[in-house]
Amino acid sequence: MEGKKEHLGLKKEILIKKDVWERMLQHCMKEKPLEACGILSGEAGKCEKIWEMQNIARSSYSFEMSQVELENKLQKIEKAKGQTLTGIYHSHPTAEPIPSQQDIENAHYHEAVYFIISLSKKYPRVKCYQIIGKKCLPVRLKIFND
Numbered sequence: 001m002e003g004k005k006e007h008l009g010l011k012k013e014i015l016i017k018k019d020v021w022e023r024m025l026q027h028c029m030k031e032k033p034l035e036a037c038g039i040l041s042g043e044a045g046k047c048e049k050i051w052e053m054q055n056i057a058r059s060s061y062s063f064e065m066s067q068v069e070l071e072n073k074l075q076k077i078e079k080a081k082g083q084t085l086t087g088i089y090h091s092h093p094t095a096e097p098i099p100s101q102q103d104i105e106n107a108h109y110h111e112a113v114y115f116i117i118s119l120s121k122k123y124p125r126v127k128c129y130q131i132i133g134k135k136c137l138p139v140r141l142k143i144f145n146d
Contacts, residue, residue, distance in 0.1 A: 040087030
């Protein structure tokens with residue numbers, strides 16, 4: 001309906017499965033010095049499955065996912081009963097875990113949480129955001145076991 005604002009559920013917290021968390025960090029560290037990227041899916045807003053993607057930009061300061069590969073993964077998620085896209089992740093090999101202007105401009109999945117993994121220090125640092133329009137809203141992160 002024109003003129004009617006779409007209701008966007010604001011997230012205060014996101015749950016991510018421990019093995020998914022570990023695989024996400026490993027993927028990012030393996031790709032360094034390039035940015036790594038991928039998507040996460042699950043039931044009831046939880047991040048329970050990881051889908052590693054290739055950064056076709058092959059860059060250390062930006063990432064781009066193949067539209068064909070992304071559509072293929074989203075179709076697989078849709079076919080999995082109860083699964084939805086719950087998260088999108090990428091690394092910042094030398095920067096803080098804060099969305100860049102480019103990250104904000106390319107955030108098209110408002111229902112998903114954006115994980116940014118900073119590899120600029122000895123240990124990875126991860127922050128989560130829900131990006132809606134030009135607003136970056138912090139989201140608490142909780143790791144859970146099966």
